[in-house]
Every structure is written in structure tokens, then in C-alpha cells.
Amino acid sequence: MDFANDAFQFYIIHQKNDQAGDKARDPKHVYANTTNPSICPILSLGIYWLMFPVDHSTSGGRLFPGTSQYERFRKLFSQRLLNDRDVLTALENNGLHVGDLGTHSIRKGSATYTSSG
Incomplete structure (x- = not known):
């Protein structure tokens, strides 16, 4: 840096x-x-x-702690977001199920679109 x-x-x-x-x-x-x-x-x-x-x-000179950022994100994603009743209701209202979503859904969505310039 x-x-x-x-x-x-x-x-x-x-x-x-x-x-x-x-x-x-x-x-x-x-x-x-x-x-x-x-x-x-x-x-x-x-x-x-x-x-x-x-x-x-x-x-170890890393900006953010931990060695497995993917695993940490996956764990937080599944524990916090997918256990939220309002989120589950919104998914169901749009014809989606928890099994339809994963960490790749986030990475290939709006964040990728925004960061690609």
C-alpha cells in the first residue's frame, strides 16, 4: 500500500x-x-x-484479519441473511428458495456490475 x-x-x-x-x-x-x-x-x-x-x-501484514475470507463471508451470509424471516419472505414472494442462493450470487450480481466500470 x-x-x-x-x-x-x-x-x-x-x-x-x-x-x-x-x-x-x-x-x-x-x-x-x-x-x-x-x-x-x-x-x-x-x-x-x-x-x-x-x-x-x-x-501477517494483511489488511483484514483471517486467512479464509470466502469461508467467513459464506458463514455470515448463511447465518445472518438467510435466517432472517423478512429475507425469507421476500425470497418466497419472488419465487426463490434459500437453496437458490449462495456466495456466487453476491459476487456475480450488482457488486461485479458496479466494480467493472
Whole structure:
């Protein structure tokens, strides 16, 4: 991670098409949103670091804790969202069932559309 001019730069080491991280040579850039602080990624990261200080002795240099982000997300998704009665009712009203949804549903939905530019 680094700051260059007005951009926060970071490298994505582990990607679906580059499991070993051999292609992580060009940094990704994140810019502050000065007109809408409620969606500013730089402000959000700052607040996160204030709430959860990075402990390099236990994090191994990782920004977020844990080693299995997929498993953590899957567990929270199934425990919290799919056990919510209002969510289950909304699914049923739209002809869907809990078994129709999984973590891939989230990744291939609006988040992917939004992040693809």
C-alpha cells in the first residue's frame, strides 16, 4: 500500500486468474470522494483502522484479519441473511428458495456490475 499524489495505491496479489500473484505489477488506485463522505473509501478505511488497529504481529501484514475470507463471508451470509424471516419472505414472494442462493450470487450480481466500470 502506498499513497501517490491524491490516490491510495495497492496491489492485488491473489486473483482468480493469477493465483500465484505473478501478475501483480500494476497498482490499483483508489481516490477519495470529497463530495460524498458517506461513500468515501479512504474515510471508510481510516475509520476501520481506528476501530480495528492493525497488529502486524498477528496479521501477517494483511489488511483484514483471517486467512479464509470466502469461508467467513459464506458463514455470515448463511447465518445472518438467510435466517432472517423478512429475507425469507421476500425470497418466497419472488419465487426463490434459500437453496437458490449462495456466495456466487453476491459476487456475480450488482457488486461485479458496479466494480467493472
